[in-house]
Amino acid sequence: MGSKLIDEQQSDIFDLRFAIVGAGIGGLASALALAKKGFKDIHVYENASNLGFMGAGIQLAPNLVRILSRLDCWDLVEAEATDVLETSIRDGATDTELAHVRMPDIRKKYGYPHCTGHRASLVGGLYQGCRKMPAIKFHFGCAVIAITSFQPKVEFVVKTREGVEQRIIADTLLAADGVKSITRVALLNQINHASEVEDTGQAAYRVLLPREKMQDDPEMMALLDSNQVTRWIGEKRHWIAYPIQSRTMYNMSSIQPDTNFASEPSMTYTTKGSKDTMLSVFADFCPLIQRMLDLVPDGQVCEWKLRVQKPLPTWVHGSVALVGDACHPTLPHLNQGAAQAVEDAAVLAEVLAKCPGSDLASLNKSLRVYELIRKERASTLVRWAAESGRILHLGQGKAKEERDRRFANANAGGHHLPDKWASSDVQEYIYSHDCMQEAADQFCRLYQSLS
Numbered sequence: 001m002g003s004k005l006i007d008e009q010q011s012d013i014f015d016l017r018f019a020i021v022g023a024g025i026g027g028l029a030s031a032l033a034l035a036k037k038g039f040k041d042i043h044v045y046e047n048a049s050n051l052g053f054m055g056a057g058i059q060l061a062p063n064l065v066r067i068l069s070r071l072d073c074w075d076l077v078e079a080e081a082t083d084v085l086e087t088s089i090r091d092g093a094t095d096t097e098l099a100h101v102r103m104p105d106i107r108k109k110y111g112y113p114h115c116t117g118h119r120a121s122l123v124g125g126l127y128q129g130c131r132k133m134p135a136i137k138f139h140f141g142c143a144v145i146a147i148t149s150f151q152p153k154v155e156f157v158v159k160t161r162e163g164v165e166q167r168i169i170a171d172t173l174l175a176a177d178g179v180k181s182i183t184r185v186a187l188l189n190q191i192n193h194a195s196e197v198e199d200t201g202q203a204a205y206r207v208l209l210p211r212e213k214m215q216d217d218p219e220m221m222a223l224l225d226s227n228q229v230t231r232w233i234g235e236k237r238h239w240i241a242y243p244i245q246s247r248t249m250y251n252m253s254s255i256q257p258d259t260n261f262a263s264e265p266s267m268t269y270t271t272k273g274s275k276d277t278m279l280s281v282f283a284d285f286c287p288l289i290q291r292m293l294d295l296v297p298d299g300q301v302c303e304w305k306l307r308v309q310k311p312l313p314t315w316v317h318g319s320v321a322l323v324g325d326a327c328h329p330t331l332p333h334l335n336q337g338a339a340q341a342v343e344d345a346a347v348l349a350e351v352l353a354k355c356p357g358s359d360l361a362s363l364n365k366s367l368r369v370y371e372l373i374r375k376e377r378a379s380t381l382v383r384w385a386a387e388s389g390r391i392l393h394l395g396q397g398k399a400k401e402e403r404d405r406r407f408a409n410a411n412a413g414g415h416h417l418p419d420k421w422a423s424s425d426v427q428e429y430i431y432s433h434d435c436m437q438e439a440a441d442q443f444c445r446l447y448q449s450l451s
């Protein structure tokens with residue numbers, strides 16, 4: 001199929017009604033990417049009454065920054081972001097450095113920096129970008145409670161905070177409703193497949209230390225004023241930490257065995273944690289970690305349950321497609337969850353803008369092209385994140401000795417490191433990939449290959 005034919009046929013595709021479930025990073029990026037392509041009627045339904053709790057940092061990798069730049073929303077995020085130029089991987093108990101990897105040339109190598117930032121800036125940047133696009137309408141306080149039809153149009157029910165239910169019809173629905181996605185369950189039901197949560201047995205604390213509280217401790221201030229991501233690792237546990245918000249905050253997040261949620265697996269995914277429990281989980285970590293955790297005010301400890309999903313047979317049914325954590329939730333060890341949600345969004349906009357017709361069959365084929373382009377890459381990164389976690393969390397024994405030897409032998413370039421996030425070969429695979437270009441280049445071939 002030549003591109004001329006596509007241009008002739010797609011005249012009314014841009015008038016179609018798009019519904020997006022969820023105003024998280026995947027949903028906001030999807031709305032913005034579609035609007036930037038010229039789609040005119042985009043509705044975002046978000047359960048929460050606003051953009052919600054975002055008191056945590058996030059790593060902004062070059063593959064994410066590339067897309068944010070093209071969506072014209074990177075400047076706002078970059079204003080408070082810190083460039084990552086090196087990483088230190090340390091033994092949690094002794095603070096002894098296992099490996100130090102410098103990465104001064106990320107910006108030069110990939111055309112975009114690797115940064116750390118505040119989640120609120122990323123979400124705020126995407127939201128501000130959306131607010132500039134008249135095509136996007138937000139419906140906060142509206143939970144999608146059921147998908148009643150997948151074709152010929154998508155029909156679903158939303159419920160407002162006041163309890164009012166409304167039936168909505170859309171041409172396409174993009175489900176960015178996160179790891180607990182009800183759309184995923186409904187979509188898999190259509191093909192008689194159960195949605196299978198995979199319990200990772202892991203949970204995460206996230207804490208933010210304000211600069212004022214750190215300033216009497218030179219060791220802490222050196223970390224806060226650095227361009228370094230630091231990881232302290234131990235058996236089944238670690239902390240990762242970096243400066244955010246123009247170095248006014250030090251962001252720390254941990255991984256530890258899940259004990260608090262284990263008894264109530266279907267309950268909430270986040271909970272207020274106890275400072276005493278957090279301190280006891282990391283009681284054998286070094287004095288520096290103890291001093292940092294001591295700064296956390298009681299009552300401000302938040303713990304996240306980490307869940308993933310067994311690989312899905314499909315991400316698409318009719319003109320409904322899953323996006324982000326709804327289809328590829330991941331452990332955070334590669335720091336790619338949000339980046340992959342944004343890659344999904346960017347590819348969706350590319351393939352839908354190229355869709356040669358506005359009928360269900362054409363939309364479905366274009367969404368399947370999205371899945372073809374995205375699924376293998378996202379699944380690979382989910383797998384690598386899990387592998388990295390297993391190696392980082394080894395206990396005493398031969399395997400750990402071998403891991404530490406590999407860390408010790410890491411040269412400045414940091415190839416084949418046990419911590420995949422810091423490994424330059426893994427970075428090359430993740431950061432050099434231009435998913436939008438791939439979608440643009442591959443669309444016609446992949447579309448034609450589908451029946």
Ligand SMILES: Cc1cc2nc3c(=O)[nH]c(=O)nc-3n(C[C@H](O)[C@H](O)[C@H](O)COP(=O)(O)OP(=O)(O)OC[C@H]3O[C@@H](n4cnc5c(N)ncnc54)[C@H](O)[C@@H]3O)c2cc1C
Nearest residue numbers: 022024025026047059143144178324325335336337338339
């Ligand atoms: C500890 C930790 C650290 C991480 N660090 C990083 C990192 O450094 N870099 C990175 O790239 N990623 C990181 N991630 C992953 C990243 O946060 C997620 O992958 C990403 O936020 C997923 O975005 P999403 O939009 O798909 O889902 P979500 O952010 O979960 O958004 C889903 C949205 O949908 C809404 N919603 C849900 N159900 C409904 C419904 N029925 N109706 C209406 N609205 C609904 C929710 O309220 C929510 O706003 C980390 C994750 C964790 C747990």
